Amino acid sequence: MTSAARPDRWQADPAAGLAGGVDGPDLVRRLAGVALDAAATGARDRGGPVPAGGPDAVARAVRAACPDVLPEEGAGAEAALTAVLRALAAGAADPADPLCAAHLHGPPLAVAAAADLVASMINPSMDSWDQAPAATELERLVTAAVADLAYPGRPSADAVVTTGATESNLVALLLARERAAAPVHLVCSDEAHHSVPRAAWLLGLPTPVTVPTRDGRLRPDDLAAALDRTSGPHVVAATAGTTSRGIVDPLPAIAEVAATYRAHLHVDAAYGGGVLFSDTRRGLLAGLDRADTVALDLHKLGWQPLAAGLLAVADGTLLAPLALRADYLNADDDTGAGLPDLLGRSLRTSRRPDVVKIATTFLALGRAGLGRLTDRCCAAAEDAAGQIDRRPGLRLLSRPELSTVLFRPVAADRLGDRTGDELVAGIRRSLLSSGRAVLGRATVPGPAGRGRLWLKLTLLNPHVTGADLTRLLDLVEQAADRLTRAPRGVADGASTAE
């Protein structure tokens, strides 16, 4: 029995006090109180979804709070927490605010943030059992549960934890590369996330083949034609929930095509994977379990603080190329004596235990509870689409499939292509720089094939209400009016705080 605490020293200098040990929790409780006060004050300072004034004003405020981030002598724990965290909160684009709806950038659950605090304190590192005894088993439980979500009832399925779908897509392509006897060609749609072709570049694969989508969706016949034109072996990357439109590619038909060409099928379900929790919407992902590998992000529809990525694999033996031996972490005699070997579970070495917050959230809400949160986000998107349809000044692109809604002011349609796009971009920047709302943007091919710019709502906040959406759409229409009346043109929204 040992005591990790040196309370005498910590009272003299709390900045040097440790978070762990028997007495760490008391010091963390005190300092977390200071941190939370600073966060609350900063949120009140901000008073909206995002600070007004744009990049220069925010940068000035941060530098004023923190004129020398690494001074010669420290300011002490409480002063530092107050200065940095108040500035951080005052200058945040807070996804918990209903008017912050631009990106696949979710508002974390309080229960997950609280659990993550203890992960930070104890700091298990997932590269060896003797750094993470209990966390090793927690990770096993969580990855098994996630594998069963993606591949229900498949005993061979497994999952590994990543920093997000960008890493999941990389590992998926790596596994495809390593199982192939010749250089593997990536075939994906023009709506695949940029991290998919970027992974091919990173891994030294041949130049990817891009298949144009129609209405944002990869068509199986177009995919087959592309595979026909490209020498194998192939890895096909489909998307369940595209970034720009939230569209789910037709997975059963794509799986058929991939099987015909003996391609490794990877599905990037970073966004759409969240519907696996929902009884009413799970069917949208039918066919997902025919993929060899599936990318999932629980920091999107899963409400985890970053990061909470996973890669599920249909067959755990696919993970073999990740195996690695390092004497100090998984020596043969140690694994022979029963110590679990964790090194082959990641491309990283030291690794934060992201499963701690995930396990706590899973247990707190259950599958059905998470499904209800997903349903609320999707219902909010349907509500927003309906409200847009009923407004003569706005035009809806299409009914939402997940929780993404694309729309534009009809005033933009009446202007030329370029000026219309400038109006759309200007509305977004004007609302952002004035601190009123954070909207996304997406380019969508028009009837003549030329891309036109649309406003995008990505609704990941399960507590958003119809009234919030009404307010958001009012702001868009007001900004459109203001900018179409503005004498100087419409494209300079970012520099004009109003």
Place this chain on the structure above:
Amino acid sequence: MTSAARPDRWQADPAAGLAGGVDGPDLVRRLAGVALDAAATGARDRGGPVPAGGPDAVARAVRAACPDVLPEEGAGAEAALTAVLRALAAGAADPADPLCAAHLHGPPLAVAAAADLVASMINPSMDSWDQAPAATELERLVTAAVADLAYPGRPSADAVVTTGATESNLVALLLARERAAAPVHLVCSDEAHHSVPRAAWLLGLPTPVTVPTRDGRLRPDDLAAALDRTSGPHVVAATAGTTSRGIVDPLPAIAEVAATYRAHLHVDAAYGGGVLFSDTRRGLLAGLDRADTVALDLHKLGWQPLAAGLLAVADGTLLAPLALRADYLNADDDTGAGLPDLLGRSLRTSRRPDVVKIATTFLALGRAGLGRLTDRCCAAAEDAAGQIDRRPGLRLLSRPELSTVLFRPVAADRLGDRTGDELVAGIRRSLLSSGRAVLGRATVPGPAGRGRLWLKLTLLNPHVTGADLTRLLDLVEQAADRLTRAPRGVADGASTAE
């Protein structure tokens, strides 16, 4: 002015409550209190550096606390926090305990953990300004400060944030690959971290050339000979603080050799980089600023919760290959209007703001305060080495350079090579499985070239005392006595909880 709060709903179901917004901090405060109570109870349950009983016992305890990690209906926030976090803490190998000294696995500072909580709550994602306005500027300040630590007074220097040296080493090799006109050959020592050759494999580079070390150190003449034998272009990876022995390669002479061969010089200073904070020890890293790229890990000597990796570059233009355009994150007209472009700062897309905890720690302790913590770890290693030297039953390999101490019982030397190694491995597993201490291990070439196993202390806890070290060495000697007297041999430490 909007309100992100739905307190009515959260009171009904705190598990679904958000961490952000104006009222999030109050819910987080309540749930963090539950989390901290669970962590404190778990630490008391454990009562030592690591739970007794080995992997099976720990796994059983976790499964008992959490028999179904994803139940159909949830258990609620407080029950989930209590169950998961008490089991996590009870089953932790806590680096804040002085007898947990195996790995480059640091005990986090309470101030950093408290700051990281607010990062989790607000959840800025570092891939676009409109997800992370203030965090963008904080990251700029921190990376500039770190670049100036590695490259003092060099205006061209820059740094990017990574998940740790494994990713830093990968990015360094990627930058070397992209600036070379032909496939680049990696040349590194046999003491380079495994992530260095693994990065070459990932990137599709030619098979690396490994240079044998002498006494754990890369010799410049051996490096020159290897470069001579290998066609260019080359990337040389040196180490400032090896994982097994904490040795700093002779950087000035290596930089000379690299310059002669026009090689990209990368230094993995994941461990040794911590001495940059210290007035008395900074000289150990003389020559570091001649490297093209430097990997640093502030979750080692820097006392951050995972992850806090950085890659410093001598010239920011080296980072150009990371540039990427994605219309939804950094459209030309947005960057033209003054919105910062963050995509080219990482291989990741969504990215946790690890700079929040780093900035807070830097400000709380200052450079000198961090230097004093580094000095205390290095002084503890010198103390341990002295104590080992004075014990007739133990043998010290060599004086520590950083904070790593290798030693073995003289009883192991008296046994044959294989049986001696079994004794060393058995001592480590016996102390681990009985919950008494967590020690590391390292294989070191003997006089005849054959590797022999040593016990390793990696001292990253600045609060460890001489009395703690005495207790740790007593435990080692007692275990050695017990195992040499054991009738069944010495290699079965892991399965025997005593």
